[in-house]
Amino acid sequence: MGRISTYKVELKGMQSSEASYNWMADNDFFQLIEGEEVQKGKVSVDLNVHKKDNLYLLDFSLSGSITVLCDRCLDEMSWPIDTTGNLKVRLGDDFADDGDVIVVPENDGTINVAWYIYEFIALAIPLKHAHMPGKCNKEMMGKLSSHTAADPSDEDDERAAGNGTDPRWDGLKDLLNENDE
Numbered sequence: 001m002g003r004i005s006t007y008k009v010e011l012k013g014m015q016s017s018e019a020s021y022n023w024m025a026d027n028d029f030f031q032l033i034e035g036e037e038v039q040k041g042k043v044s045v046d047l048n049v050h051k052k053d054n055l056y057l058l059d060f061s062l063s064g065s066i067t068v069l070c071d072r073c074l075d076e077m078s079w080p081i082d083t084t085g086n087l088k089v090r091l092g093d094d095f096a097d098d099g100d101v102i103v104v105p106e107n108d109g110t111i112n113v114a115w116y117i118y119e120f121i122a123l124a125i126p127l128k129h130a131h132m133p134g135k136c137n138k139e140m141m142g143k144l145s146s147h148t149a150a151d152p153s154d155e156d157d158e159r160a161a162g163n164g165t166d167p168r169w170d171g172l173k174d175l176l177n178e179n180d181e
């Protein structure tokens with residue numbers, strides 16, 4: 001996964017009970033992650049790790065912007081991101097992430113937070129996101145409405161026309177047939 005290892009956080013080897021990290025989740029990050037919802041963006045990620053007894057508390061704060069597709073015109077639009085997220089992690093035998101606490105193998109002692117960062121960003125996108133009224137890409141809207149207006153039977157007609165039911169072609173066929181006779 002290449003540079004995704006940048007997002008590895010040392011837990012077992014923490015030198016004190018606190019640690020902090022900062023990353024910039026940019027276009028390269030989103031390309032590496034290959035998530036469905038977000039492919040582009042620039043989000044600053046701050047992480048504070050706090051060790052408390054056997055638990056590692058990871059607090060993320062994320063701010064910046066991402067590129068999403070508008071619900072109405074499907075054109076790209078910038079969406080601000082300003083969100084937080086947290087993880088509770090402990091060391092154990094095998095990796096497990098099935099609820100409240102994530103378990104990472106003690107013999108590794110690190111957690112890669114790249115996918116969690118992506119999830120916090122993706123979760124911050126509201127279900128509906130569209131340009132302000134009147135700000136949609138008119139060209140895209142035009143293409144979409146002409147596309148949705150055409151029902152499948154219309155497409156069949158067009159295809160049939162290509163196969164020679166167009167009256168002009170029928171006329172030509174008649175001429176050709178006459179030549180054959």
Ligand SMILES: [Zn+2]
Binds near residue numbers: 071075136
């Ligand atoms: Zn739009």
